[in-house]
Amino acid sequence: MSPRQTLLLLLLHVLGTLCLPILLVGVVNRTKSWWGGRKGPSLTQSFRDLARLLRKGSVVSATATPLFRAGAWVVLASALLAAQIAPWIGPLAPLQFRHDFILFAYTLGLARIFLMLSAMDVGSAFEGMGAAREAAFTAFIEPALFLLVGSAAIGSGDASLAGSIGHWHAASSFPWLAVPAVLVLLVLLQAEAARVPVDDPATHLELTMIHEVMVLDHSGPELAAMQYAAAIKLTIYAGLIAALLNPFDAQQAPMSATAAAIALMIAVAIAVGCVESLVARLRMRTVPAYLLSATVLAALMLAVSSWLTEAR
């Protein structure tokens, strides 16, 4: 594969991380409308929403410090940076080096900490509650990503996030671990992108919100940044599942690999929409157990992966 082709693929990757969030959110919403018997908004509705928000002015709480407004942009920048480390087309990403998934995890951590701090900045009881839930729940899921990527790295012998996920299907452990890996990634998606059953983005009661309650006081461009960042997180995890399952080799057949990746991501979005329509969200007290089960599953995967790799 020529360097020019690689460059084109990387450009496509960047373009995808910018555009796909809008498409995927559209697909999720359409799926939910379909289950609800409605026609639903157009697939690009969230783009129009964002554009409208960007044109609007904003109302800022009198309690807020400058951190409140900077927070939204830090969250967006961090999400964009993380999206350049995670693969979606195949085993490649613009930012790729040994153990880059540590940067990936901690960049998302930076986004989270600024999200929580800008929520606490306005001094509202509800937003503090949302931040507390976000902090508590993500602590239970954080090891899962490391365990998952660790099992992938042992299987594929590649130390970068894109390489280990994208090359895993050549390993002997893959047939055994593909299904649990997708499950773990789905739970990670639900936790990080605030989807049912961990969080319900459509709820109207502040007491039951996690992500939405943290952005209650954001408006205008800052709200747009927060919402776009959440959509990017959804895309990142959908992209990881796509890169994991992609049957085409991005080096040999870039066009079919890209098409397959987009199809897979849309499938993930449809799955997210189906879960959201058919399953009630978990009670708050059972969410940690749900997240912890994903972490335990990932730990089991690590054991199986290292056992299978040694047995070979």
Next chain:
Amino acid sequence: MNWLSAAVIALLSGAFACLLPMRNAARVAIGLASQVLATALVLGVAVPVAFGGPTLDAHMAWAYPVGMLSVHLDALGAFFLVWSLPMTLLGSFYAVGYLHRHFNDGRHLGVHFALLNLTSLSFLLVYTGDHALVFLLGWEIAALAAWLLVIWDYPNQKVRFAGFNYLVSTHVGLIFLVAAFMILYTRSGSWYLAGFGRWMQVNPGSERNIVFLLLLASFALKSAFFPFHSWLPRAHAAAPAHVSALMSGVIHKAGLYALVRFILLIGRPDEWMGWLLIGFSLLSAVIGGLYTVSQRDLKRMLGYSSTENVGIAGIGFGIGCLGLSWNDGTLVALGFAGGMMHVLNHALFKCQLFYAAGAIYRGTHTVDMERLGGLARFMPWTALCFLLGGVAISALPPLNGFASEFVVYSALLHGSAAAAWAKATLLAVAAGLAFVGAVSALSITRAYGVVFLGNPRDPAVATPREANRWMLAPTLLHALGVIALGLLPALGLGLVEGSVRLPLALVSGNHTAALAPLHGLAGSLSLISALALGLTASIALFWWLRERAGGPARSTHVTWGCGHTQPNARMQYTGSSFSWDFSRRFRGILVLLRRQKAPDGYFPTDSYLVGNCVDAVERRLFSVIKHGDESATDLSRLLREDSPRFAFAAGLIAVVIIALLVAVSGEALG
């Protein structure tokens, strides 16, 4: 060498001289001047050694029982000296601002500054002494000076209790250390650390194992690893802020220095030593992290976070230890470099956080999170420093905490372990470290969010002013260090490379090749910091452009109260409500006390809820003492003193035992 002796003389004479003048200002000036001089002298010697210069060795005749005093300054000691003394100096400058109101109230500040001088002196002794007694002397000076510094506010009974608690703990640690040194002396016949090393390198076995365990216990007490940390939360909460900062950031790093020093002396540790160290450190990191979550005293929380961070550094050293026993140079380089960088980084951001906490205490006279709030508006610089330190301590990019944890992670994930189970275990440790990272992000968000953001919670708390310049300058300098080591990771790696070469010299193979992954990391980290700089610059530019263009209209309004129109400051989420969701799931580990009176009746008047998290180890310790006392009482109740049969039997048994002892000792002597 002469410079080092000059530094010792400067510190000692400064310590004496600052007791003499009549005015506090003159005492403080003398103390600071002598420290500046000594620091400059030591840096002049230590910096070249730390960056790979030749090792310094010197001998000096000394009175019995030391005999020949031996000074040995290699890259490891130099690395610790290079930052310990300047940070102590900064702490002394901070002390001027912190103790400012005592300048004219009759307290003798000279003593305090003399003790700070002695702390610097103890670093010189511990980090350069090659003689076991000199090492012990430095160790003991540090402990006593720290104790006296902690009880600055001695009229307060709680402070005295914390001080004695610390004194007892540190001397229990000393007993372990002395026991280990006695075994080493009897076996090696030498008082020199190098002599200890020669014996330990060739005599693996149960005695070396016992020595290792004794040393580990002693150094763990010094550095406050779990479960040897019970003295730490009390001492850190009771001491003046700069003393807490120096203890947590600098003084107790001597335990980690000694740990690395003795690993080097052992040369090729057994594999179990590495695994034990990793497991022990991970335990410390996890439990220390969990304890930070539910503390309501800001300084106590920072104290527990020391337990967490020495754990993270310990994991690095543990991997280095495994690398030594597997003869794997890359693992040695990555492990020791990660641990050492984290030690330095922790010193930088922990002092900064404690200095910020001290500024809060000076401004509001409390560090109880539940009573504070909205401080960012009154003390913006302190808030900025606390935020930077908090982001760094949660190991988030692009600050220095991320750089060192990235190296530790790379060591864990390097994958050169022979067995698959070892590889998987190290990966699981990495996942544990990820959990620790998430937990520390939680606790720092909680601390910053509750203390600095929102509205003031308690009208009884004074509205603070920004800290004075003496306090602000050291805090900002630490913040600069945090940013510099984060954005220029090559600087940090260069600083530790000299000391990493020491353990590397103990393994066979190509050392340049073993260092290559470390240099590769420098590349990755530089890339990360360039990206971070780019992103920060673009956010700033974007912001500036928007401000300039006027942007969309912006208005200010009260916080959205979800329909409730009369919000007040008491309705905000508190620290304990923030952590309740998380910490109640760890009730097996955390002792969460709740005292409450629920509202009752139609017009409830008095109701409250007080939550606190106390130390489980300390509670257990006292409950064991109590139970031991009770069972001894029960036992003595069983023995009736007035029974003649019992008195006769007891007398007979005593006579028999004495006779046996005499007979046995006669045989032994004969």
